[in-house]
Amino acid sequence: MCDELKKLLLPPDKRILFVGVGNVLKNDDGVGVRISRDIKSTPYVSALTVETSIENYIGKINSLRPDILVLVDCMDFGEPPGKSRLIKVEEVNDTTFNTHNISLKRLSEFFPMPVYVLGIQPESVEFGENISYLVECVADKIVKFINKEEVHHGN
Numbered sequence: 001m002c003d004e005l006k007k008l009l010l011p012p013d014k015r016i017l018f019v020g021v022g023n024v025l026k027n028d029d030g031v032g033v034r035i036s037r038d039i040k041s042t043p044y045v046s047a048l049t050v051e052t053s054i055e056n057y058i059g060k061i062n063s064l065r066p067d068i069l070v071l072v073d074c075m076d077f078g079e080p081p082g083k084s085r086l087i088k089v090e091e092v093n094d095t096t097f098n099t100h101n102i103s104l105k106r107l108s109e110f111f112p113m114p115v116y117v118l119g120i121q122p123e124s125v126e127f128g129e130n131i132s133y134l135v136e137c138v139a140d141k142i143v144k145f146i147n148k149e150e151v152h153h154g155n
Helices: 002-009 027-038 054-064 104-110 133-154
Strands: 016-021 045-051 068-074 084-088 115-120
Touching: 002 084, 002 133, 016 027, 016 054, 027 045, 027 068, 027 115, 027 133, 045 054, 054 104, 068 104, 115 133
Parallel strands: 016 045, 016 068, 068 115
Antiparallel strands: 084 115
């Protein structure tokens, strides 16, 4: 994951918007929100937390005019909990996840910039407000990586 994310963060002249998607009341489904809240904004990296209503933020996202859009979300791709992947939105199955009103692939059609999904495999999306240990560890690594990379590029 870090190699793909590093490639995305380079060169440092691209403005990347990380959008945190998910339901904080469904355990690991809140991981995208958790990550977006912890990203430090700089001239090249920013974050927006939309929770379960990303479709309400289409105008806001487009008005921010990022060069690259990364949707951060819990995603079940049959891997062990905490596994993460950065993929182009075109590679995402066109299905609606249980907390989304619209599929991320379909939603991406409303954005003129390249759209990626940073997906994190959940352990549990049952009702609750706790992110599981493995998913939390990966969220911490992702945030530290993004913030560290951007600090490096910002100098």
